[in-house]
Structures are given as C-alpha cells and as structure tokens.
Amino acid sequence: MPDSFHIVVCAGIAPDPLQTLEPTTSPNGPGVKNEMLLPAVLDPWAASALYEAANLAAKRPGSRVWLVSLGPKAKLQQLMMIVAQKASFELIPIDGPIGGFTDAHSTAAALAEAIAAIPGLDRTKLLLFGGWESASRGAGITLQLVGERLGITDQFQGVDRIDPREDGSFEVLERVEAGKQQASVFLGAPAVLGWATGNLAEPRNSPQVGMGNMRTIMPALQKANSVKLETNSLRYISVSLPSQQRTTRVVKDLATDEIARELVEWIGAE
C-alpha cells in the first residue's frame, strides 16, 4: 500500500455567486461584463476537492497537495489571499484567460502539460482531484480530458466520498441518476476523482496555514507560464440572458386553511 499520495487539484476561478452576470462580446469572443473586476471565488466544486485533498493528505504523512489553476495572474494572486488560509498546498499557476467561454479541450491540454511538468510528482501515487463540473463553463469534461491526456484509466465523476483501504485500494461513491450513488472499488493511484460537494465543511481560515502557503505562492506566481488557448473551431452564435421575470402574485392575508387547500389543488392539478 502506498503510504503517501501525490494529490493534484485542478481548480478554476468563478465569479462570486451573488454577483449579477451580464454577457459581453469582445474581439476574442463572448465574455462576462467586467469579469476581471467582479469578486471571484475558487470554483465551489473544486474547492470541495481541495478540502478533501487536504483531509486525505493529513491522514497520510508524506503526502503532497498541489493546486493547479489557470487564470489571469493578478486574479489568481487576489484569490490566493483567501484560499491559501484554508488548506496547505503548493500552487502551480498558469497565466491565461478568465471565463467560462474558453474551450475545455485547450484548457485541459494546458493543465495536463503543467501537471506533467511538476517537479517531484510521482505518477504512481497520483490522485487527480477537481470539481466534476464548474460554476463557469460547467461542461464537466476538463478533468476527464486532463486524466485521459495523462493516461489515467480509472476515473470517477460526481464523487461524494472515498475511503482508502488497508490494501491500498479505495472505495468510491459517485452520484448517479435517481438520487442514488454508485459504489466502486479501484486498486489505487493513479486515478481521477471529480468531486461533487463532498462531505467536509469549508475549513476555517488559518493565518498560520496562509503564511506558510504564501511563501511558495508568490514566487510561483512570478514564474507562471502564460498560455494562449485555442478555440478548437468553437464558435459562438449567440450568448444571452434568459428571460426569467414572472408576474408574482403575493398572497398576504389568506387563512392557513385556504392556503393549504389552494396548494393541494395546485399539486393535484394536471
């Protein structure tokens, strides 16, 4: 059984969920208006993956966690001021465009290249973590493509839980249809695990962890490689906001019995 793991977490940047988003068009294609100025968060599913990685690494001394993230260097630096306090990791930044309208194939190629070049990464111990989807592109394919490029043929998506076993294998629960989970056992690293929300609460901020991380994060950001993402013939015909305004009837003074009767009729109506 490997006594330690090399966990690589792929994580993107997403606009803070409370922000109002508006599409805009630039010579490079569609984007989100003022995206560079909007408050941003580490993508929520990828953040779950990072917390799960840190949790697993803490249980196996000698394990290492890398966070690989593609985005504008300035935005990554801003984000790291918050994320670095949540868990211990080494940052592998890739300086590239922000936003969900870039092509997932090109993004995956850049991530795979960066991961393959991580000094000291032992591929036999590699667990590739990330979100099963993202709050930007939301295609749910980037992590899979990175894994495929790295030649990993044990892949799981919508992961809720993993349990390492004594013999080095893992039991994994993935979300499937009808509110169920598929249980599988894989023999061990290397594997790809695209996390859903996991089971861990967001860790509290730890200034001590943050200070430790920032010692390596700042030099890494300074040395970040820049990438230009190809479109892979992806062309946008239109990008628009959905019409979502409804005419709301606000019922304020109706007796409880009347409300209940109205609801039961509505539920039963075809």
Add this chain to the structure above:
Amino acid sequence: MESILVLAHSDETGEQLSKGSLEAVTAGRDLAARLGATLTVGMVCGISGNLAKSLSSAGARLLAVTGEAFAQPRYASDAAACEAICRTAQATIVLAPHSSRFARVMAAVAHRLHGCIDTHVAAIGGTEEIHATRWFYRQRMEAVVTRELRPWFLLLVTGTHSAFVGEAAPVQIEEIAVEVPVLRTTVLGTRAPEQGAILAGTASEGSSQRWETILPDAKLLFVAGAGWTKKQPDGKSHVAEAGELILQFVHAAGASLGSSKSLVDQGGEGTPVLPFLTHLNQVGQTGSTPRHLKGLATCCHGEEPHVVGWRFIGERRAISLDPNCGWTRGKADVVYVADAFQVMERVNALLGTQVPCGVRGGIS
C-alpha cells in the same frame, strides 16, 4: 455530408435502453431527417438482443458492444466500447444522453478520436450548420455554439426530447468485438445515500423509496430552506417537527426533496439540522438544476445562488414569512406570506397523512 451516430446504453436493470438513450435516438432521427444524413445507433450493454428490438423501426444501422464487462458503468470499459463503436460507424456527429455513465467517459472518447465535445446540450438547431444550445455560469446565460471540427460529440440533457417508441421486432445487429482493457475498477452496484435515523422512522410502510432526494420522474420539487431550523414565535427551534412535516409531505405527494446549501451546511456548524438532508439534496449554484413541472419552496429566501437551480422548474410557488423575499421579485408565480409549519401541517392533513400534534421540541 454529415453522418449521425447515437450512442445508447442499457438502464439499471439491463433489460431495456435507458430513457435518456431513447431520447437521444429521437434527437438523432430528427437531425438525420433534417440533414438528409445516415443514422447509426450504437449500444453498450450486457446483452443486446431485447434492447435492440425496440429500435426495429428507428430506421438505423445497429451496432453493439456487449459482454459482462460492458454491463456495468465503468470508465475503462465504457471508453473502450464507445471508441470501438465510433471507429466502426465513422460518424461526423455523435449524440449521446448526458447520463452519469456517458458523462464519465465521452470527453475521453472524443479526445481519442481527435474530435471535440459539448455537453449539457438542451437543443440542436440550424439548417446550414448544426447549432447546439447550452447553458453557462450555472444556467445564468444561454449560448448557441457551433463547431467545424469533426467528429463533434453532443451530450443531450435528459428531458429535452421525447423518448423514441417503436414496435418491438427482430432486428439485425452488428456486434463489435472489443478487447476488454485491464480493469482496475470493480463496480459494486448502486445504493441509497446514507441519511439520518429520522428517515427510517418515517418512511412509509413497504415503500421502496426510503431515501428522499432529487427524483427525476417526480412532478413536484419540494425545497426546504434554512428557515425550518430557525427560532419560531415561541422562541425555540422545532427541528424535529419540521423534519416530520417535510418527510410526510414528500411521501404523500411523491415529491423530490431539495434543499438550500445553507440548510445542508448547518450540519457542519453544530446547529440543529434536518438529518435526512445531505449535499445530494442541494439545489442551486452548487447543487443540482432539476427539471420538474412544479416546485414549492418553503422557508427559503429565494436569492440568486439558490434560484439558479430552479431554471427548469415550470410552475413555482413559495411559502415565506418575509413579504420582501427574493421569490416575490418575479422569481415565483405565487408567494404565500405565511408560517410554513402551519401551512404544511394543514396540507399534510388534507393529503391524508398523520401529523402528530404538539411535537415542537428539539431533535436529539
């Protein structure tokens, strides 16, 4: 000239094609008719015979990869099977259901064939070229995209097309031999998510549905918000009663049970929490975006991170004590400004469920 391949797989029973697969067959037939293209359907399953009979009138060439190794959803075997079918069919457009099984492998298959993929496709249009409609930023923007690169894989969201129905008749299937790759993963099967003891005590007798979460076939989505655990007018929280009211309603109405993130997260913060709610119930920015005809939100503020999960809910109603909550701002059709405890107790009574009175105590 385009050629269309629809990839399909069996459902959990292994006896028939999944609903999503049959919807993809409908989409493939429509697209092939519109473009004057040939249609092939490729199946990944344990045994193909009965499954393929339902496609006798689909007007398609039928391919299949079968065998014990391909009966269960698993990355290595599914990717090998889909790759083999695609290489045999040589199609330029590949349609498949966006099921957990195919979503796990199809991007890798596209990569192996030097093609490209778009997922969560809700509609396929266009006459001169193919246009795929999908959502970005968690259903907050809708985009129409096209690509010139082929093969182009499109994963179709379930519920966007009608399922293909045809008379069952004997058909000719071309079986493709695939060398089973080295399998390091063993599928144990599907199971219900672990939930709290309260559920076992309240699930209806003989019900096979002893867990409550998002059920795709339910007509109604019931969403519980964090307000259920807040202090009530008597100055105390009544989590146990809230749990019983919610579960009794969900069982009586056969509804999907969703939740806001804030309510699920309370479990990690030492606050009294509804033990049957897990992250699987989350609807919204970091949860699911289910498709139901109707949705009823209770004790939930109706702000954007949560409501993005309601994008595909048809009729929306909400019960909230706050007359200025997010739902009243054009996000619901009807908002009842009322106490959800009282309303749901009466609703349950009308639906004929037993609601114990005077249980307003904390949960242990």
